[in-house]
Amino acid sequence: MLRKILGLTVAAGFAATLAAAPALADSIDDIKARGTLIVGVKADYKPYGFRDPSGAIIGIEPELAQDVADKLGVKLEMVPVVSSNRMQFLEQGKVDLMIATMTDRPDRRKVVQIVDPNYYSSGTNVMSQKAAGLKKWEDLKGKPVCGIQGAFYNKKTQEEFGAKIVAFKGTAEVYTALKQGSCVGFVYDDSALIAQLQDTAQWGDYEMGLPTIDDAPWGLAVRLGEAKFAKLMSDMIVGWHKSGRILELETKNGVANTPFAKAMHEKYKNM
Numbered sequence: 001m002l003r004k005i006l007g008l009t010v011a012a013g014f015a016a017t018l019a020a021a022p023a024l025a026d027s028i029d030d031i032k033a034r035g036t037l038i039v040g041v042k043a044d045y046k047p048y049g050f051r052d053p054s055g056a057i058i059g060i061e062p063e064l065a066q067d068v069a070d071k072l073g074v075k076l077e078m079v080p081v082v083s084s085n086r087m088q089f090l091e092q093g094k095v096d097l098m099i100a101t102m103t104d105r106p107d108r109r110k111v112v113q114i115v116d117p118n119y120y121s122s123g124t125n126v127m128s129q130k131a132a133g134l135k136k137w138e139d140l141k142g143k144p145v146c147g148i149q150g151a152f153y154n155k156k157t158q159e160e161f162g163a164k165i166v167a168f169k170g171t172a173e174v175y176t177a178l179k180q181g182s183c184v185g186f187v188y189d190d191s192a193l194i195a196q197l198q199d200t201a202q203w204g205d206y207e208m209g210l211p212t213i214d215d216a217p218w219g220l221a222v223r224l225g226e227a228k229f230a231k232l233m234s235d236m237i238v239g240w241h242k243s244g245r246i247l248e249l250e251t252k253n254g255v256a257n258t259p260f261a262k263a264m265h266e267k268y269k270n271m
Contacts, residue, residue, distance in 0.1 A: 026228045028072070031096055036075045039065040040095035043080035044171040047195050047253035048101050060249045061099045064119070064220075067245070068097065068236060082170055083150035087111050090223055097222055097233070101189065103152060104219035113224050115233045118217035119240060120191075121260035124153045125212045127178070127193045127203075128185030134209045137161045146174045146183035153214065157187045178206075195255055217260070242268040 031037050041061050042049035049059040057078045069076035081089050081100050090098045090112050104114050128134045141162035147154040149167045157163045166183055168174045174186050190212045197203050222229045240246050241264040247257050
């Protein structure tokens with residue numbers, strides 16, 4: 001009987017403690033109270049996120065981030081991230097939202113909450129000197145190929161096609177290494193490579209000669225369990241596709257409208 005009474009007393013005390021504890025605020029409430037939305041974006045991935053001559057981060061994804069801040073009625077703060085730290089920044093609360101060219105994969109959905117529908121898509125290709133004569137992926141066998149740390153396609157390029165991956169933290173280092181002949185090519189998202197090759201003054205002797213593989217959607221993300229924020233972002237993505245906002249930003253940033261963006265606009269424009 002004494003044990004039962006003690007047990008009930010402890011349980012009652014625990015319940016009272018829980019009742020007295022303040023409920024965890026939703027991140028949207030936190031953002032509005034702070035007056036600032038903090039978004040992780042790329043700063044080395046033209047035209048999706050890069051620095052202008054003044055050092056400000058601009059591009060397609062920063063403009064999408066601004067849309068979200070405007071929707072919430074707060075200021076926007078952008079934090080530059082790279083492939084190897086973007087999910088950790090979100091997990092650790094260093095950013096509220098991540099819009100950073102991240103491919104949507106099942107293993108990543110276990111770490112962060114990737115929001116449906118996807119907002120963008122790209123495939124994998126290699127940018128190389130025309131003189132290298134790369135025409136098929138098997139041509140990479142035994143050759144050094146530049147890559148970005150944390151990019152999922154590094155492993156495939158190495159294991160399936162026999163390339164020797166030389167990984168760098170950011171694209172600036174990769175492009176320098178490519179110019180210096182340290183790598184035969186740069187394996188990366190085809191959308192970014194296409195945009196880079198448009199700068200013929202810098203890259204007129206380079207090409208994307210291989211067929212694009214592994215076309216994969218990109219997902220923006222919030223922290224796991226952020227159901228209200230995820231719903232807001234899902235509605236915003238649908239709105240971007242419905243209005244043609246993604247198509248507009250591609251055109252504004254010198255990117256030919258991608259098949260994914262056009263298909264998603266057709267899907268949602270009459271909804």
